[in-house]
Amino acid sequence: MDPKHLTRLKEEQQIAIDETDAKLEQLLQFKKDYVALHDRLKTLPDKLSHDIMVPFGKLAFMPGKIVHTNEILVLLGDNWFVERSAKQAAEIADRRIKELENKLGDLESQRKLLEPRLNFTSDLQAELLGAAGVNEIVEKYDEEKEKLWDEKHRENVKRHKEELRRNKESQNSSDKREVSDAQNSEGNLWSRLDELERLENERGELNSRLSEDEMEGDESTSCKPPEQRVSWADIRSEESYKPVEHIDSEQSSEEGDDEEDDEEVDERPLIKKITFSHTPTPAILPHQVFTEGATGIQSPADIYKLFSPKPILKKTSVDANLHAGETDSSSECGASVDKHGMSPSVKFDMQLLHGNLNEKPLPEGKKSSTAGSYQESFTSAGAKKAFTGVVLEKLLEKPDTLTLDASSAKHQTQEEAPKRISKFKAGRMMQNST
């Protein structure tokens, strides 16, 4: 801060204050005049005529009289005069006084604003000079020193970050241990749930709760022999029948349950393998389930018989053909269908299979065949179909193409698996193949 600049600033501020003061004075004078005028106007009509000394030029006076004491010509401005009585003129004067007071108020506030500025600047100046015992902190800027400091700083930052990384890693390792413990405890929970369900089934509690059914509770229980215990383990095993959805039965364990946690599914198999076994139960056909109740759902397990778990990743058109059969089941369920006409769960199946097709060419044939067999078994079951034809997802809209034979489509799509094709091209290809 240069003291010269400050003095210059002070000068300007002082000038502004002086101007305001001058205006203030002027207005005060005006106000004084108007007040005097007001008084004079009040007294003027008291007498019919006043004896006065009339000014005569600059330096002389003359005795005279004021007559017509009530007639007053008032200058309104811009060379306009108006004739008024004394009282009215007094009113005019009052109004003018009011206006002046307003202006005076404004000027006062302006002055109040300017004054502190000046005080502040003078204080600052005093500080600079060190008069008040306050010293200015000056940091000298040396380029070379700054560069050296920059390098040191960078090194320090690097070291710090490494330390943080090390700390994080040690934390992560401890966290991982905790996660695996948690999963172990999950397994324990599942087994516990299984036990409880078994108990309930034996006591017939579960069935008696479903009061919607017209059937008596006995019938429903009779339909379910004790061997056919419905447990979560069964559900998981049932899912294994659906080869489309998973490559390994191990991996499938989590899929059906967590529809929304798709991302985690990929990660969990890496951490933990879940093996299980189930009682060899006959495939519960849909029509059996339906006879039991209005909705046909007697236990949580039934849900999975009716509604296949649906992955939510997108399908490519290639894999759409492979899974044509599956959509029958999903369509009945009235599951949420996206604009491509595919249920989200099926998409994920495709993606997974798609990925697998890319990586492992050998098991391709196996999978597709199992898929085909599964489809056949499913369709042969005579399940209620919302749609008799074969639904091809996503990219194919023409009704003609929908009635393709699944197997032929399979062969074709296997060849083209890795390549994404546009709608129309796919359609054309379909037409060519048929």
Next chain:
Amino acid sequence: MADGVQKRLQSELDKFQTVQKDVAKHIGLRQQLEGQLSENTLVKEELDRLDEGAGVYKMVGPTLIKQDLTEAKQNVQKRIDYIKGELKRHENVIKELEKKADAHRETLNKLQHQFQQAQVKAAVKS
């Protein structure tokens, strides 16, 4: 080379100064108009307060000429409108002049830079 730049600098400076003068003049005019406008508004108010029959006089030179109240009101109103129009016109002119002044200022700066560079070169050469 340096002389040429200097000449250009000089002429540019002159133009800039003339423009600035115009700006100042117009600003002054505008302020005057503003004063007149406020005055006439006051007059209008007072005239409105007047009841019929009161004498209104217009000062023309050393004489006072009697005017009709309604006529006087109309006159004052017209004057007010006229002043407003003038005010707007002046403001526009001021804006344009200021733009010109800015343009001139920029060219001046550029020329100054050039001039300084030319001087430095000359100094280096010599």
